[in-house]
Amino acid sequence: MTRVCSFVLTSLLALILLLVGSTTAQADSSLTTVRDGQLPATQAEAVFALGGHLLARHDGQLQLLSADGKSWQAVATPAGLQPAQIRSAVSAGAQHWLLIDDAPAQLLPVRVHSEQLQPGAALALPEGLQQPVLGSLGDEVMVAGLGSDGLPQLHVADGQGRWRSLPAWLGNAPPLAVQGSRGVIYLADTAGQWQSWSKDHGWQLLAPADGQILPGSLRTLGQAHLLMLVKQADDAVVLRSFHTITGAWYSIQTLPAGPAPQQIVSRGNGLAWHQDGQWLSSEVEGSKHLLRNLDWVVIVLYLLAMLGMGLWFYLRDQNSNTADYFVGGRSIPFWAAGISLYATNTSSISFIAIPAKAFDTNWQYLTNNLMAVLGLVFVAIWIVPILRRLDLMSVFSYLETRFHPAIRLLSSALCIIMQIGARMSVILFLPALAISTITGLDVVWSIMMMGVFTIIYSTIGGSKAVIWTDVVQVLVMFGGALFAIGYVFWSSGANLPELMSAASAQNKTQIFDFSFDLTKATVWGFIFLVVFDVVLTFPKDQVLMQRALSTKSDKEAGRSIWAFAAIMIPGGFVFYGIGTALWMYYRDNPERLNPLLPIDATFPLFIAAELPAGVTGLIIAGIFAAAMSTLSSIINSVGTLISVDFYQKLAKAPDEKTAVRIAEWSGVGVGVIGIVIALVMSRYDINSLFDVSIELAGLLGGGFAGAYTLGMFTRRANAPGVAIGVTGSVLITLVCWWFSLVHPYFYLAISIALCIVIGYVASLLFPAPQQSLEGLTIHGTKKQQQPS
Numbered sequence: 001m002t003r004v005c006s007f008v009l010t011s012l013l014a015l016i017l018l019l020v021g022s023t024t025a026q027a028d029s030s031l032t033t034v035r036d037g038q039l040p041a042t043q044a045e046a047v048f049a050l051g052g053h054l055l056a057r058h059d060g061q062l063q064l065l066s067a068d069g070k071s072w073q074a075v076a077t078p079a080g081l082q083p084a085q086i087r088s089a090v091s092a093g094a095q096h097w098l099l100i101d102d103a104p105a106q107l108l109p110v111r112v113h114s115e116q117l118q119p120g121a122a123l124a125l126p127e128g129l130q131q132p133v134l135g136s137l138g139d140e141v142m143v144a145g146l147g148s149d150g151l152p153q154l155h156v157a158d159g160q161g162r163w164r165s166l167p168a169w170l171g172n173a174p175p176l177a178v179q180g181s182r183g184v185i186y187l188a189d190t191a192g193q194w195q196s197w198s199k200d201h202g203w204q205l206l207a208p209a210d211g212q213i214l215p216g217s218l219r220t221l222g223q224a225h226l227l228m229l230v231k232q233a234d235d236a237v238v239l240r241s242f243h244t245i246t247g248a249w250y251s252i253q254t255l256p257a258g259p260a261p262q263q264i265v266s267r268g269n270g271l272a273w274h275q276d277g278q279w280l281s282s283e284v285e286g287s288k289h290l291l292r293n294l295d296w297v298v299i300v301l302y303l304l305a306m307l308g309m310g311l312w313f314y315l316r317d318q319n320s321n322t323a324d325y326f327v328g329g330r331s332i333p334f335w336a337a338g339i340s341l342y343a344t345n346t347s348s349i350s351f352i353a354i355p356a357k358a359f360d361t362n363w364q365y366l367t368n369n370l371m372a373v374l375g376l377v378f379v380a381i382w383i384v385p386i387l388r389r390l391d392l393m394s395v396f397s398y399l400e401t402r403f404h405p406a407i408r409l410l411s412s413a414l415c416i417i418m419q420i421g422a423r424m425s426v427i428l429f430l431p432a433l434a435i436s437t438i439t440g441l442d443v444v445w446s447i448m449m450m451g452v453f454t455i456i457y458s459t460i461g462g463s464k465a466v467i468w469t470d471v472v473q474v475l476v477m478f479g480g481a482l483f484a485i486g487y488v489f490w491s492s493g494a495n496l497p498e499l500m501s502a503a504s505a506q507n508k509t510q511i512f513d514f515s516f517d518l519t520k521a522t523v524w525g526f527i528f529l530v531v532f533d534v535v536l537t538f539p540k541d542q543v544l545m546q547r548a549l550s551t552k553s554d555k556e557a558g559r560s561i562w563a564f565a566a567i568m569i570p571g572g573f574v575f576y577g578i579g580t581a582l583w584m585y586y587r588d589n590p591e592r593l594n595p596l597l598p599i600d601a602t603f604p605l606f607i608a609a610e611l612p613a614g615v616t617g618l619i620i621a622g623i624f625a626a627a628m629s630t631l632s633s634i635i636n637s638v639g640t641l642i643s644v645d646f647y648q649k650l651a652k653a654p655d656e657k658t659a660v661r662i663a664e665w666s667g668v669g670v671g672v673i674g675i676v677i678a679l680v681m682s683r684y685d686i687n688s689l690f691d692v693s694i695e696l697a698g699l700l701g702g703g704f705a706g707a708y709t710l711g712m713f714t715r716r717a718n719a720p721g722v723a724i725g726v727t728g729s730v731l732i733t734l735v736c737w738w739f740s741l742v743h744p745y746f747y748l749a750i751s752i753a754l755c756i757v758i759g760y761v762a763s764l765l766f767p768a769p770q771q772s773l774e775g776l777t778i779h780g781t782k783k784q785q786q787p788s
Helices: 002-022 293-316 322-330 334-345 348-360 366-389 397-402 405-439 443-492 496-505 523-535 542-549 554-588 599-610 615-650 656-681 686-713 719-738 744-763
Strands: 033-038 046-050 053-058 061-065 072-075 086-092 095-100 106-113 116-119 130-137 140-146 152-157 163-166 175-181 184-189 194-198 202-205 219-221 225-231 237-243 249-254 262-267 270-275 278-285
Touching (some): 046 086, 046 262, 225 270, 322 443, 322 542, 322 615, 334 443, 334 542, 334 554, 334 615, 348 405, 348 554, 348 599, 348 615, 366 523, 366 542, 366 554, 366 686, 405 443, 405 615, 405 686, 405 719, 443 554, 443 599, 443 615, 443 656, 496 554, 523 744, 542 554, 542 615, 554 599, 599 615, 615 656, 686 719, 719 744
Parallel strands (some): 130 175
Antiparallel strands (some): 033 278, 061 072, 086 095, 106 116, 130 140, 152 163, 175 184, 184 194, 194 202, 219 225, 225 237, 237 249, 270 278
16 A cells, blocks of 8 residues: 555655746736726715715715615705714724714714614713724724823723723824724824734834825725725825734825825725715725646646545455454554544644634644643543454444443434534535635535545545545645745745744744633643543544554554654644745735735635646645545544444344445445535525534534543443433533523533533442443553553
């Protein structure tokens, strides 16, 4: 088998060298274009933006711009509102606010419904505030101004209309504009200062805008950009963007010479303003980067290589038995099983999301990898040898041996449901969405390519094909990732120490946070997470455990976990390093960002827009590899559970040949169901479906993880007590879900803890287990281990 892997890898390496030597990157200077337009003629004295609506004031009357943007339509003025008193407006989430210049000044909440204004209860401004400027901070409204003593003041009102004061900005100059973005407040003043405030760092001066930001023009654009009009020293007015992650400015477009724009408001993905008797607008547009022919050649060759490996195993092992198909004949080398464990654990979501996280923040989430290694050490020494010595094919067989067959069947069924509904479909859909957003490749085609090819090679080749293709896919992932990092360094023209020094100065490589702030990603939080998400859930994870069960002995199984742990640390540094490299690249090349894309699309954008033809295809193949390695593991593992836990357990006269066929066709069915759910996701609300998958995993999976904990770590736990513990934990967690008592990410930990406590206490009410527990608990595990 190693000869086949070597041939595939050598071919891919030769392909990389050919691509690098024969292609160049795309040379477009900017990924952002501007669509200029003109609003319908109006004699309005002022126009205000209310979210996606424009409200005009003319001759004491109010008008709304029609949905098609072609005409102004009169609307009834709410009782008690004098249109002439409207000074400015701001939108905070779904709520719109009008600043009313009354005695005293106040904010009037309004909603636009059926082309009508619906006012709420007015909110008085903080007493004595002068020259107020409005802004938004998420769903909250902000007001900045000068107090009666002439000193700056900044106040924020929550959804209940309660004001709270924030520290005043640096200097005493009056504010020109204020706007929040992702929890950080940005403010420009009349002295030309541009500064930001955050809870952790307070006020900080930033690189100035190279001119004066025009009042009313500051707005958010996408997730990480601010857009504004800046009047330069030569009186030229420029449409500029500020990237809140890298702190880089970019001049998008210079407006035609003429009088300075007045009455500037937000409009779509841009701005609108009054100039020379006309209402003009400019909206920012992004672009997509279609895959080139060479990219498609690389992707197709990669998919065919995976298919070929599956076919090779099928032709070689046509008469395989259940052990060959389910656990590779228990002949897999520990290092290959360890690599497969890493591939299975690292989905395409991680391939895309981890670089985005490091690009956005720093390396603090790398602490999870480091803490997970400690958890895996415990798993390798105490847990895996227990299950491997039992020669299991399904990890749920342990629950039958330790407790009762009914607990085994129920837990296996729930595992199948969660793997298909809460994991497989999401892993198929999210990378397909990211690739589609950047390249224009249809989501359906991405899902079908990944799903169909994975179904074929994983079902015909069995676990051997899955594990050995995982080995190739990990190397494809790492090859693409390392090439991306190297390309950033090469294209920047700077040396590594210089770039790393710049990143370190901005805390982009910070890892550890030892504070006790529960709202942050601290070391203590990751320790808690590892205990519940690695140590206590590993035994019930058929997808991961099946790799360890495929090794030659319990000692080799433990070594596979050690290999997995050894890969996690350098793997983490590679993918977090991509994020830092992207931060360096886009800090120096802000014009290459598409401000309309989400932060999670940063790495796919870099792949599609910056890398040479062919190399783009290879790294997209790497994203496919990250998805397909996890998908193939799920398909193979679920097929194993259906065959082993249900067919072989419930059939009167099961035979090995039928068991293999059932596993193969079950894998096909599981894959098809996963594809269908992923296609349904592409038509509906992405976020809600993804949240549902997280909730399902926590609601239904935690109880049985607690059952393994009770079985392996205690001698007193028995079947009735564990059944009560599992049932009680699921019911109480459902209550937490029903009343939204905690965030869904806590469901898993809560369910496990409840099962352990309730199950152990309930076990004390029943007789202690009568059967021998030899080899079923960690007590005496080391003594039971024999050299292989």
